[in-house]
Amino acid sequence: MTRRDLVDDVLSASDEPPGPLTDESDAAATDETDIPPESSDDDLLDALGDDVSRGVLLACNRAPMTAEELAESCEVSESTIYRRLETLSGLGLVERTQRVDAPSKTCYETVVDGLSIHLGDSLRVEAGPSNYVVDAMRTLLTAIDVQQLAYDREQNSVDVRFRLAPHLLDSLVELYVRDTSSREK
Numbered sequence: 001m002t003r004r005d006l007v008d009d010v011l012s013a014s015d016e017p018p019g020p021l022t023d024e025s026d027a028a029a030t031d032e033t034d035i036p037p038e039s040s041d042d043d044l045l046d047a048l049g050d051d052v053s054r055g056v057l058l059a060c061n062r063a064p065m066t067a068e069e070l071a072e073s074c075e076v077s078e079s080t081i082y083r084r085l086e087t088l089s090g091l092g093l094v095e096r097t098q099r100v101d102a103p104s105k106t107c108y109e110t111v112v113d114g115l116s117i118h119l120g121d122s123l124r125v126e127a128g129p130s131n132y133v134v135d136a137m138r139t140l141l142t143a144i145d146v147q148q149l150a151y152d153r154e155q156n157s158v159d160v161r162f163r164l165a166p167h168l169l170d171s172l173v174e175l176y177v178r179d180t181s182s183r184e185k
Contacts, residue, residue, distance in 0.1 A: 041125040044091055048115070052076055053084045057093060057110050064097050064107035092127065 047053045055074040059065055067085065071078045085108055088094040097109045112127040116135070148161040164172065 041123055043087075044093075044115075044125045044127075045117075047084075047087050047091055047093070050084070052080060053088060056081065056084050056088060056108075060094055060108050061110040061113070064099050064109040066102070066105050066107050070108070 052074050056070055059070055059073045065073070067078050067081045070081045070085075074081065085094060089096075089108075093110060093112055094108050095111050097107050098105070099107050114127070116126045118124040118126065145163040146160065147163060148159070150159045151157075152159070
């Protein structure tokens with residue numbers, strides 16, 4: 001098992017009971033939104049590179065909106081909005097819905113609240129719920145040389161042993177002291 005497999009395995013263990021770093025909503029939000037298999041990372045990045053598409057995603061993330069409202073919000077024509085909605089819908093980023101106040105009008109809403117871009121041997125894009133704790137742990141675990149990782153189910157605790165360059169030890173201690181003192185206040 002490679003280090004990356006170990007990190008992904010530990011971070012994706014969703015059958016564990018919620019612990020001090022998670023709450024019930026984090027435990028329930030571990031399912032990632034599926035991007036249709038025919039969509040490519042390039043298609044997703046191209047869509048995100050477009051100002052109008054980003055505007056649509058942000059506007060529809062606040063509340064479901066009609067194409068007319070989106071056109072006004074993004075300051076473009078409705079036909080432009082419909083083209084972007086078709087692209088974003090095909091990528092699994094928005095979907096049709098209806099608002100209670102306008103049940104006869106088709107509205108659109110953003111169905112993901114996070115996108116992650118992973119760089120490694122290749123570029124990989126994942127859409128899904130944002131989980132800042134998991135993202136922080138993934139960043140930490142990929143940046144340090146993990147020597148040992150053990151999980152105690154009864155104690156719901158993880159013991160991690162890793163190598164750290166001496167100049168980083170001071171930073172780690174400083175962050176730990178600052179964080180624990182701020183929690184005590």
